[in-house]
Amino acid sequence: MTVFVIRRFLQSTAVLAVTAVIVFIGIYAIGDPAEMLISPDASQAERAQVVASLGLDKPLWEQFFTFAWNALHGDLGRSFVFNRPSIALIFERLPATLELTLTGLVFALVLGIPLGLLSGLKPDSATDEVIMTGSIFGFSLPSFWQGMMLIMIFSVWLGWLPSTGRGQVGEFLGVHSSLFTLDGLKHLILPAINLSLFKLSLVIRLTRTGVRETMPLDFVKFARAKGVSEKRIVFVHVFKNILIPLITVIGLELGSMLAFAVVTETIFAWPGIGKLLIDSIMRLDRPVVVAYLLVIVSLFIFINFVVDVLYSMVDPRVRLGGAQ
């Protein structure tokens, strides 16, 4: 177990290093770093100072170590627009994004698992056909367009829910979140649905496949022969077996939801890191863009690492099977 954790940890570190190199090449080798990292309206003296502090007059490999060293110390440059450390801006907005992502994930699971069970238990029935076609529809629907339709229907036509912002943020046990106020919850519903729809389709499909693969197995037949009720077979015996692949995929999809939050946050003007990224790209505020990329990749690699370790605890074959 320890060996597996250490090996996975080393792999994660390697991936992070590779990404840092790619981002570094992206800024330094392809573009002009002075142009990318120095504000266009900086004076000549300020320009010279930044060039010196970033070591842009030194050889490339030395520059990379300066970049990596600064990054490891949490120094990813100052935002041109806010004139504050870009990393601080990211961490300020991160809770809003996490709140949105987790709520979306809960939506996807609460709706997706029952629908997938329903579909998988009666394959090729009319219900199955409707749910499966619906799920193809779910991931064909471009996320941004679906968000616009939600706004049009529920905000513009029906006027039930607000379409922009995070609403009032409440505090509970020292945690600030929109989940703790009614106004905040109202603001959260549409963006969370928007973010969850794509994953909902995935959860439905995974659950359906799991049920269809597990139902014909011997232990199910045995449970039936033993006289276990059908309800218990599905919700206890079969369900446990579906959970394993579901946990892995959900863990991995959490990372992709964090990335997709960029789209949702832009449409619903949700003040998270995704909106910050798009705003920063538009304002040419590059230090924030670089900080976003490194933070999101680190977060993503961290999630992958945790999922792998959890998975190896649930299913020992993973760690015994070697690297592949």
Add this chain to the structure above:
Amino acid sequence: MTARALFAEDMLLGRLVTGIGRSPKAVIAAVVCVILLFAAIAGPYLTPQDPYDLAVLDILDAKLPPGSESMGGLVYWLGTDGQGRDMFSAMIYGLRTSLGVGVFSGIVALIVGTVLGLTAAYFGGRIDTLIMRVVDLMLGFPTILVALMLLALLGQGLWKVIFALILVQWATFARAVRSAALVEKNKDYVEAAVTLGISTPRILIGHILPNCLPPLIVIGMLQVANAISAEATLSFLGIGLPITEPSLGLLIANGYQLLMSGEYWISVYPGVLLLVLVFSINIVGDRLREVLNPRLGER
């Protein structure tokens, strides 16, 4: 191409057509796909106006609701946008761009992925390990994140978007080709070909590749749908295609601001077209997967 390869393709084509034919849903979707493809190719001959010829646009026609008549007697069945452009014409041109970008990047990614996948499978060893490590790394990150990273660093542009889409897609093809080719590699016909002294490239392309086609076709369909969707998303966010190459995603983004004030058609119709396009490709792809290989991944 050898006779054997052609024969295999014939059998494959037959299986594909009958497979689609048995599902009414897939038949409808396939017909829609063909119609849209035709509309995209024949675009300029179908549209009542050239939506990007500023000489024919009249600002007085701006934001007309669907069914209105222009000063010149032309009927705008789907309304006009903020510059007085016929929405139907703009959508057909947008479809050309969207489909073009999606199909082109899909094909290039397919070629790159196939070459690398075949190489990895056939030679094995270190080459295989190296290629598959990169594939794992690529597949570890969500498509949209990689594309966002790339475009955030490179800036927007038609070829940059195509490059980003190729970069996020090739790994999927490489992995599928590799696993199919690994199975084929150990079959007797390959050994026979080696014994006959046929050159390695010919064995790979003429003998192994045709037998790896089924999963490639399915993944190719689904990837094109994904690419179209991803391009639309990036363009909507304002970091994809520039305003000079208006795809469906850009049309939707342009109409977004007007949506709130009730001019729904500028955004909604391109959105419906995009949805129909991606949905039909996905339905056909899903059906093909069931026909060719029921155990080909979850998506």
